[in-house]
Amino acid sequence: MPKAKGCRYRTMKHLPHKRGFTGIGLLQPEKSVNVSGCLRSAACFDADLILIDGERYTRKPADTMNVSQHIPTILTKGDIWAHIPQGAKTIAVEFDTRARPLHDFAHPESAVYLFGPEDGSISPAIRERCEATVFIPSLYCLNLCMAVTLVLYDRFMRTIPSRVKRD
Numbered sequence: 001m002p003k004a005k006g007c008r009y010r011t012m013k014h015l016p017h018k019r020g021f022t023g024i025g026l027l028q029p030e031k032s033v034n035v036s037g038c039l040r041s042a043a044c045f046d047a048d049l050i051l052i053d054g055e056r057y058t059r060k061p062a063d064t065m066n067v068s069q070h071i072p073t074i075l076t077k078g079d080i081w082a083h084i085p086q087g088a089k090t091i092a093v094e095f096d097t098r099a100r101p102l103h104d105f106a107h108p109e110s111a112v113y114l115f116g117p118e119d120g121s122i123s124p125a126i127r128e129r130c131e132a133t134v135f136i137p138s139l140y141c142l143n144l145c146m147a148v149t150l151v152l153y154d155r156f157m158r159t160i161p162s163r164v165k166r167d
Contacts, residue, residue: 018046018159019109020108020109020110020111020159021048021049021085021088021110021111022045022046022047022048022049022110022111022112022113022152022155023047023048023049023050023051023084023085023088023111023112023113024038024042024047024049024050024051024112024113024114024115024148024151024152025051025052025053025080025084025090025112025113025114025115026038026050026051026052026053026054026057026115026144026148027053027054027080027114027115027116027117027122027123027126028053028054028056028116028117028120029052029054029056029057029117029118029144030056030057030117030118030119031118031144032057033145034118034143034144034145035052035057035063035144035145036063036064037144037145037148037149038050038115038144038145038148038149039063039065039067039068039071039073040063040064040065040067041145041148041149041152041153042067042071042148042152043065043067043070043071044152045149045152045153045155045156046152046156047071047152048071048072049071049072049074049085049112050067050068050071050072050073050074051073051074051076051080051083051084051112052073052074052075052076053075053076053077053078053079053080054076054077054078054117055077056117057075080114080126081129084112085110085112087110088110088111088112089108089110089111089112089131089132090111090112090114090129090130090131091108091111091112091113091114091130091131091132091133091134092113092114092122092126092127092130092132092133092134093113093114093115093116093122093133093134093135093136093147093151094116094121094122094127094133094135095121095135096127096133096135098133099133099134099135100132100133100134100135101134101135101136101137102134102135102136102137102150102151102154103137103154105132105134105154107154107155107158107159108131111155113148113151113152114126114130115144115147115148115151117144118143118144134151136150136151
């Protein structure tokens with residue numbers, strides 16, 4: 001199969017079997033365009049699960065890749081914990097005094113990264129249940145899609161490249 005136009009690596013079909021899994025959880029996302037960007041990033045950076053919690057998001061046609069046809073996507077209404085896979089470490093991505101910077105974080109083998117809404121933060125109750133909290137150093141707040149993309153890219157580059165065959 002030829003590599004995708006503009007992509008540095010071959011498609012994910014060419015990767016050897018990986019251990020562990022990656023999921024993202026979007027908590028009360030507001031803007032469908034940001035969610036669509038998150039879905040695309042999940043596909044580009046090999047996520048295995050997408051959880052969208054809350055009632056504000058409705059699927060819009062901006063998801064041009066139709067990601068939910070390729071990655072399990074679960075819409076929940078308030079109980080995201082019921083859908084976290086067994087064995088997954090939950091990682092909050094949030095500005096917090098106890099958070100570690102993303103560049104110093106060792107990604108667990110299996111993880112679900114939780115992201116707060118564009119117009120708010122992850123609740124303290126959810127942060128308390130997470131195994132770790134990380135933040136992305138930046139000069140200003142990042143939007144939801146950018147935060148998801150950076151975390152997934154960081155994980156992808158730290159866990160996959162040594163096994164990826166380049167053309």
